[in-house]
Amino acid sequence: MTARTAHLDQAVARALSGLSAAAKKGLGDPALAELVVIRASQLNHCAFCLDMHLGIARQHGVPERQLDLLAAWEEAGDVFDERERAALALTEAVTVLTDGFVPDEVYDRAARHFDGTALAHLIGLVVAINNWNRVMVGRRIPPGGYTP
């Protein structure tokens, strides 16, 4: 598979990297950040992003068991703790906007586990990976191009 176009304005790429970095730094939990980013990339079917972030997650020591069961986290018992589950539910709701809004119970559940600052950055991270997913899927960038 080849990319439809490799073209991406450098200023756009830099700004997008800055957005991801700011969100990730403010969240302050690199392992959780990778779970969030991988889950959004699963929903958006971004092969490049999955390849890249599964690699990064392993570097951060995210357990293989979590990576294996991430797509079915709701049914995965205690593989994910309540804070991770709240973050994943919010990730899904913010990613799939076209079917409805972000439900109060999903938002409130996240707000119980994350203070306002962490929550704003968590939302920022979900937004940023959604943006990357679109940039990569839209141009059909093949997986494997990322080297940790």
Next chain:
Amino acid sequence: MSAQTTTTDTPTDTPAPTADGTARAAEHAPRLSWTERAPEVYKAMVRLDAAARRGLDPTLHELVKIRASQINHCAFCLDMHTKDALAAGESVERIVQLGAWEESRHFYTEKELAAIELTEAVTVLTDGFVPDEVYERAARHFEETELAQLIAAITVINAWNRFGVSTRMVPGHYQPGQHA
């Protein structure tokens, strides 16, 4: 691009009554003032927005922003971008018909239609990929650099939509050009 500057957690405005005096529903409050809680994230979004709009026709860009905001149900974004489009001389007719553009193609140019179609495909990723015919139609109307900017612009309005919807930003108070 969007911004929420209020810090209020409670509705402040009494909604205006309708012409026959019937009260309207109460205005909701935003869930979170994300721009204040995450100022570096907001600054990065402003930089991203500025980078993605370069080289794009502003009229076409507003149509893209309105259509993505419709699909993502972002009330604040619709308030902002319809007002900006109208202020820039866009017609009410073209804005109204945008929600049914497939049946009102004669309101738009072929280039605009290709961009709107690509906007929908890049916005709704969870149902599938971006179809080849949609991408190729866009590629016939936009040269490579412009197409890359169009894709970037579509992704960025999607980003604003996600902030707007998840933090429940309140529509109705935007003034045209406020964040231009």
